[in-house]
Amino acid sequence: MLDLCLLAVMDEGQAYGYEMTKRLRERGLATVGEGSIYPLLGRLEREGLVETYRAASRGGPPRKYYSPSSAGRVALALGVSEWRAARDAIDAVLASVKVEVAS
Amino acid sequence: MSEFVEQCRREWRRLGVADPLAEEMAADLASDLEAAEAEGVSAADYLGGSASDPRSFAASWASERGVIPAPPGRENGRRTPRALVAFTALAAITVIVAALLLATGEPKVALETRTAPPHLPLPSARPSVPAGTGHRVQASAASPVEWILLFVALAALGFSAWLWLRWRSSRSPIGSPGGRSLS
Numbered sequence: 001m002l003d004l005c006l007l008a009v010m011d012e013g014q015a016y017g018y019e020m021t022k023r024l025r026e027r028g029l030a031t032v033g034e035g036s037i038y039p040l041l042g043r044l045e046r047e048g049l050v051e052t053y054r055a056a057s058r059g060g061p062p063r064k065y066y067s068p069s070s071a072g073r074v075a076l077a078l079g080v081s082e083w084r085a086a087r088d089a090i091d092a093v094l095a096s097v098k099v100e101v102a103s
Numbered sequence: 104m105s106e107f108v109e110q111c112r113r114e115w116r117r118l119g120v121a122d123p124l125a126e127e128m129a130a131d132l133a134s135d136l137e138a139a140e141a142e143g144v145s146a147a148d149y150l151g152g153s154a155s156d157p158r159s160f161a162a163s164w165a166s167e168r169g170v171i172p173a174p175p176g177r178e179n180g181r182r183t184p185r186a187l188v189a190f191t192a193l194a195a196i197t198v199i200v201a202a203l204l205l206a207t208g209e210p211k212v213a214l215e216t217r218t219a220p221p222h223l224p225l226p227s228a229r230p231s232v233p234a235g236t237g238h239r240v241q242a243s244a245a246s247p248v249e250w251i252l253l254f255v256a257l258a259a260l261g262f263s264a265w266l267w268l269r270w271r272s273s274r275s276p277i278g279s280p281g282g283r284s285l286s
Contacts, residue, residue: 018135018149035153035160038132042168060141061134064127 003040004079005029007049007068011076014067017041041066049075107146107157108133114161119172128164184270191263197256204249 009015009023021037044050049072054062068076108129115125139149146154153160165171 016135016138017131018138021149035150038160039163039167042164042170046167046169057134057138060137061130063134063138064131 001083002029002036003044004076004083006037006040006044007072007076007079010050010066011068011073014065016063016065020066044072048072105133107150107154108136110157111161111164114158115165118162118165120165120170124170128168187263187266187270191260191267194256194259194263197252198260201249201253201256205253 005024006020009020012023015023017037020041041050044066045052049069050066051069051072052064052066054064057063111132112125112129115128116122120128136146136149140146150160162171
C-alpha cells in the first residue's frame with residue numbers, strides 16, 4: 001500500500017524523496033522511515049508509473065523530482081478503488097463486532 | 104553520513120550497477136539526507152533501521168529499480184539453444200520427407216532395357232533379354248534408402264528430445280525480480 005500512498009502524495013505535486021516522506025508523516029504515516037521509500041520509488045520508476053526530472057535545489061545538489069506518469073495515475077485510480085472496496089468489505093464484517101474494553 | 108552514501112556506492116559497484124546509475128542514486132540519496140539534516144532530522148532518524156545496514160539498503164534499492172545486471176551464466180541458461188532448435192527441425196523435416204517418400208513410392212528408378220544393335224554383342228550380364236525387343240521396368244529402388252533415412256531421422260529426433268529434456272533440467276530456477284503489485 002505504501003507505493004499507492006507515494007503515488008498519491010506525488011500526485012498532489014511533484015516531490016523529491018525526503019519531501020514525500022514529510023508529506024506522509026504529516027498524514028500520520030510516521031513509520032515510513034527506514035529508507036523504505038527508495039526501493040519503492042525505484043520500482044515505480046522501473047514500471048513506468050512515475051516520471052522524473054532533476055532540478056537544482058537552493059544551494060544544494062540537484063534533486064530528483066517525481067510525479068505520476070499517465071500509467072501511474074491509472075494505477076493510482078485503480079488502487080484507490082480497490083482499496084476502498086476492500087475497506088468497505090472489512091468494515092461490513094467488523095461492524096457487528098461489539099468491542100468491550102475491560103477497565 | 105557521507106560514509107553511508109559511500110558504502111552504498113561501493114555496494115552498487117560490487118553488484119555491477121552501471122557507474123552513471125550508481126552516481127545518480129548516490130546523488131539522490133545525498134541530497135535527501137542533506138535536506139533532512141537541514142530540517143533537523145538526523146540521517147539515522149530519516150533512514151531508520153537502514154542506517155545500520157547500507158549494503159542491504161543499496162541492494163534492495165538497486166534490485167527494485169532493476170539496475171542489477173543478470174549474471175551472464177543465467178542469461179545463457181535461459182536462452183534457447185539455436186543449434187538444438189536447428190537440429191530438431193532438421194530431424195523432423197527428414198522424418199516427414201522420408202515418410203512421404205515411403206508413402207508415395209517416389210522417386211521410382213526406371214530401368215530400361217534395350218536391345219543392342221545386331222553388330223554389337225550384348226553384355227554378358229543381360230543374356231535373358233530377347234533380341235530385337237526393349238521394355239521399361241519400374242522399381243522403387245530407393246525404398247531401402249528411404250527406410251534407412253527414416254530410421255536415422257527418428258533416432259535423431261529421439262536424441263534431440265533427450266537433449267531438450269537435459270537442457271530443461273539444467274536450467275536454474277528463475278525468480279521474478281521483486282514484483283509486488285499496487286493492490
